[in-house]
Amino acid sequence: MFCRTVSRLTSLRTVAQRFASTKTLKESLQEVIPAKQEQLKRLKAEHSQVIVGDIKVENIVGGMRGLKSMLWEASVLDPNEACGIRFHGLSIPDCQQQLPAAPGGKEIIAESMLWLLLTGEVPTEAATRQLSRELAEKGDLPTYVERLVDGLSPSIHPMTQLGIGVAALNHDSVFQKAYETGIKKADYWKYTLEDCLALIARLPALAARIYRNVYKHGAAAPPVNKDLDLVGNYTALMGYGANKDLTEYLRLYISIHGDHEGGNASAHTAHLVGSTLADPYLAYSAALFALAGPLHGLANQEVLRWQLAMQKELGDNITHQNIKDYLWKTLKSGQVVPGYGHGVLRKSDPRFIALQEFCDSRPDLLKSPTIQLVKKTYEVAPGVLTEHGKTKNPWPNVDAASGCVLYHYGLTEFKYYTVIFGVSRALGALTQLVWARALGLPLERPKCAFLSKQLKLKFGI
Ligand code: CMX
Numbered sequence: 001m002f003c004r005t006v007s008r009l010t011s012l013r014t015v016a017q018r019f020a021s022t023k024t025l026k027e028s029l030q031e032v033i034p035a036k037q038e039q040l041k042r043l044k045a046e047h048s049q050v051i052v053g054d055i056k057v058e059n060i061v062g063g064m065r066g067l068k069s070m071l072w073e074a075s076v077l078d079p080n081e082a083c084g085i086r087f088h089g090l091s092i093p094d095c096q097q098q099l100p101a102a103p104g105g106k107e108i109i110a111e112s113m114l115w116l117l118l119t120g121e122v123p124t125e126a127a128t129r130q131l132s133r134e135l136a137e138k139g140d141l142p143t144y145v146e147r148l149v150d151g152l153s154p155s156i157h158p159m160t161q162l163g164i165g166v167a168a169l170n171h172d173s174v175f176q177k178a179y180e181t182g183i184k185k186a187d188y189w190k191y192t193l194e195d196c197l198a199l200i201a202r203l204p205a206l207a208a209r210i211y212r213n214v215y216k217h218g219a220a221a222p223p224v225n226k227d228l229d230l231v232g233n234y235t236a237l238m239g240y241g242a243n244k245d246l247t248e249y250l251r252l253y254i255s256i257h258g259d260h261e262g263g264n265a266s267a268h269t270a271h272l273v274g275s276t277l278a279d280p281y282l283a284y285s286a287a288l289f290a291l292a293g294p295l296h297g298l299a300n301q302e303v304l305r306w307q308l309a310m311q312k313e314l315g316d317n318i319t320h321q322n323i324k325d326y327l328w329k330t331l332k333s334g335q336v337v338p339g340y341g342h343g344v345l346r347k348s349d350p351r352f353i354a355l356q357e358f359c360d361s362r363p364d365l366l367k368s369p370t371i372q373l374v375k376k377t378y379e380v381a382p383g384v385l386t387e388h389g390k391t392k393n394p395w396p397n398v399d400a401a402s403g404c405v406l407y408h409y410g411l412t413e414f415k416y417y418t419v420i421f422g423v424s425r426a427l428g429a430l431t432q433l434v435w436a437r438a439l440g441l442p443l444e445r446p447k448c449a450f451l452s453k454q455l456k457l458k459f460g461i
Contacts, residue, residue, distance in 0.1 A: 072262030084350035113255040138201035139224035170281035189438035196430040208237030259428025270429035302338040304403040339400030351398035
């Protein structure tokens with residue numbers, strides 16, 4: 001016993017010594033901010049009148065697709081590039097190679113992705129561990145939020161509960177308190193960062209508590225383990241800590257789903273609300289309600305509902321022709337095929353590919369009927385959607401695969417899946433918020449075009 005305690009103390013001391021020589025995330029960020037601020041200053045002073053693109057009627061009536069009107073560079077989607085998305089220049093396979101994993105794990109973890117998104121740099125292993133420790137130390141939920149979510153009816157959708165819990169956490173916002181006492185604009189980002197890290201740290205405990213309240217009769221969760229990474233804690237708090245494969249899967253899913261350019265509905269909502277100088281809790285709570293829509297984050301729930309209905313209807317008759325017929329039935333009833341299509345991408349979503357590769361590396365997943373159905377649907381759906389002729393992108397997005405793996409591992413409550421997406425998207429949306437404050441970006445306020453006036457006069461319609 002004594003030997004174990006000594007060796008544990010020695011290992012803690014080693015970690016502390018290593019951490020002492022490692023820069024914190026805040027220190028690393030502080031180093032990169034001035035150069036970006038200078039760039040923006042020059043951009044405004046010297047290039048304000050440069051024309052970046054035309055605004056066409058199709059942009060105005062087409063949900064602003066393709067309209068370059070936001071400043072964001074942590075991730076870029078390129079519909080024409082094979083890799084589809086890059087995080088500060090790194091593709092998903094690059095990230096899988098370069099970003100530190102959890103001890104004993106292989107997949108990217110949320111902390112290393114967060115570090116990359118915020119600083120543009122690949123963190124060292126020591127820096128990643130230090131961030132894991134920092135988040136775990138901040139990971140406990142305040143009692144007032146525990147009481148609030150425990151008091152919600154289990155029939156309230158888990159996403160609604162998550163949004164309520166996150167909004168309530170603004171009770172502790174250091175940004176809001178500092179703003180009330182009067183702070184310099186140049187310091188906004190520091191308080192914002194503090195709130196963002198506290199929020200990311202608490203999301204696993206909040207999301208897991210909602211899971212246990214809704215699906216496990218409020219069974220008590222273990223305490224946050226200070227030695228685990230964010231997602232390691234999340235699965236443990238939900239009650240799936242013993243399933244290492246599920247934890248690895250969620251590490252990958254949560255990291256690669258964290259940011260998808262700044263204009264997606266959830267990240268953009270956080271940006272818009274944040275531009276009013278609302279604190280990060282309020283901004284991200286609003287983002288979660290955008291994520292709760294079926295065309296956005298709710299799609300992973302919808303995919304599974306749709307897949308299971310197909311499985312039930314087809315029984316053992318899972319042939320390409322039967323899947324094709326089912327797809328046509330869905331389309332002819334005026335519904336979208338969930339998990340297919342994308343606002344920007346025009347090829348198979350690289351996140352879908354990465355999740356498929358995860359399945360391919362595990363024989364038990366390959367044997368799962370639900371995952372086999374995902375694969376078979378992928379072989380047929382792009383052809384059907386092309387023939388249908390409406391969608392600009394007949395290929396699968398990440399949600400075509402994400403829920404089915406969770407289902408196989410026993411996390412079968414698919415109404416909950418968007419909550420996991422909500423834990424993930426915080427990485428990108430909150431990074432964007434920190435940078436908006438660091439760059440002093442203004443209140444967002446687009447101008448409206450009136451169909452009855454400007455467009456009519458100009459085009460005579
Ligand atoms: N099935 C059937 N029709 C589809 C379709 C699909 N999977 N995807 C697009 N379409 C239709 C659209 O509804 C639209 O029809 P109308 O002209 O009648 O309105 C037409 O094709 C053109 O749409 P688009 O320009 O190709 O796609 P959008 O940019 O408007 O929408 C998206 C993108 C994702 C909302 C859409 O493809 C869709 O509804 N997909 C199914 C839901 C889904 O999987 N959402 C998850 C997105 C991923 C994420 O948010 O992370």
